[in-house]
Amino acid sequence: MRIGVIDIGSNSIKLLVAETGSTLAALYQTTLETRISAGISKDQPVLSQTAIKAATEAVVKLVGEASRFSPESFAIVATSAVRDAVNRKEFVQHIEDATGHRLRVLSGEEEAAYIGRAITTDPALATYPAFTLCDLGGGSMEFIRLENGAITEKVSLQLGAVRLLERFVNDPAAPLPARTAARIADYVRAKVAESGFSGLKNQHTLAATGGAFNVARAVRASWLGRSYTETSSVITVNYLRYLSEELSAATLLERQRIPELPDARADIMPVACVILLTVAELAGTDHFVHSLHNLRYGIAAEAGGA
Structure with a gap:
């Protein structure tokens, strides 16, 4: 179909x-x-x-x-x-x-369930019998725990990058102050703890979907002089930390000059990096495995029986 x-x-x-x-x-x-x-x-x-x-x-x-x-x-x-x-x-x-x-x-x-369904259609993750998926959007962030292809735990939290940008950042055109980044990280830690989601603990491998991961991967590809598809789907915490430092120190205008960083996302990427680094810290992992099989794939798979 x-x-x-x-x-x-x-x-x-x-x-x-x-x-x-x-x-x-x-x-x-x-x-x-x-x-x-x-x-x-x-x-x-x-x-x-x-x-x-x-x-x-x-x-x-x-x-x-x-x-x-x-x-x-x-x-x-x-x-x-x-x-x-x-x-x-x-x-x-x-x-x-x-x-x-x-x-x-x-x-x-429903959003978390469809994202979980989507990730099961990615053959690159078929070798992992159990893992947790992080999907970061503008309004929310979903965590989904999968074991042998079945969702065992899921949660949707109001921790999207646009939401936290509006809540914590006074001037998106200016560099992101360290104290603001620290407040964002503390807020993410508190909300994840409040959610009771247990599938994030001791996760050495986190699967990842969402626009922030797409941008991070595309920017890395540009810096390496490679195409997007030639760049590894593994996004390390060390790279995210470096990207976060570079973006947080830059003004909005300077971020908009970075190749492969869309103008429309230049304001939120510093916040997105802080969120992702906090998630990695909570999981105790040093990398994410990026997948393009996001929500749309889950809707299609469910409708077509894939």
């Missing part, structure tokens, strides 16, 4: 067209950097009219791109930024009216 999936995230809107059966094969995928999550850290976040318009235009564009592959089934889902918004019904109506497709807003539990 040929399936199209659009994932409306906090930072970007992504499309996957895949062929499913006994396995899942990606035919086409693309991402539009469309941040809709401004104000997500507020007690009652509201999606602005500008964000609704931009997201609607992006989704319509992606539906058009997907139609070239004639998918037999189509799904549009939204995550943290939409589910937390007080005007989510208005957003859903705009998308559905513009596309003719139903928009499903996932709960945090």
Whole structure:
């Protein structure tokens, strides 16, 4: 079965067209950097009219791109930024009216479950009988523990990079002060502890998905003079620490000049690095194994039985 999936995230809107059966094969995928999550850290976040318009235009564009592959089934889902918004019904109506497709807003539990399902379709991780996955988004961060391909524990926490940027950073255009980074790290430690998630302890290998990992890998590839696909999927803590120091010391304008660092993510990457380094510290690991099999793959796999 040929399936199209659009994932409306906090930072970007992504499309996957895949062929499913006994396995899942990606035919086409693309991402539009469309941040809709401004104000997500507020007690009652509201999606602005500008964000609704931009997201609607992006989704319509992606539906058009997907139609070239004639998918037999189509799904549009939204995550943290939409589910937390007080005007989510208005957003859903705009998308559905513009596309003719139903928009499903996932709960945090559903999002974590689909991400867990997605990672089981990555053959690169098939050799690991048990591992924990970290998925960092703009609004939330999910942890999923898998053992022999089955999810044994999962949690979705409001620890996304945009959310913590808004909560802790006074001036995103300036370098990230060390004291602010320390406050972010303390907050992540406290929230993970409060969650009761036990699958992060003593995890020497963490699987990883999400835009921050994509950017970190792409920047490393550029620095090494290699293509993205030629660069190892293993992202070491030493590299993340170096990247964090470089980005935190730079202004927004300086970050925007770094090759392969999208302008739209230049403000959040210092915060994302702090979050990821804190997660690695809590797990006691010295590396992440990056996977491109994210939420969209889980939706497609579930719908197509892969």
